[in-house]
Amino acid sequence: MAKKSKLAERAAELEAAVVGLFSGTPAPAAPAKKKKTRAKAKKAKVVKAAKKTAKKAKKAKKTAKKTAKKAKKKAKKR
DSSP states (O other): OOOOOHHHHHHHHHHHHHHHHHHSOOOOOOOOOOOOOHHHHHHHHHHHHHHHHHHHHHHHHHHHHHHHHHHHHHHHHO
16 A cells, blocks of 8 residues: 555544544544654764764774784795
């Protein structure tokens, strides 16, 4: 099923509410949407940045080890 646009969704909700008013049966309440708070959004951003930095550090460490190993091998050859 295709996703409805926000406008179409809202129109359907309002239509159901109006029908409910005239028929006397209350329309079922729509489930409340969870909003991401600013603090949570900021924390998520910080965590993502920290993970990115950690990944870069790990990669740099691996590269440094590889370079050291190559240098050691080259020194042994001489």
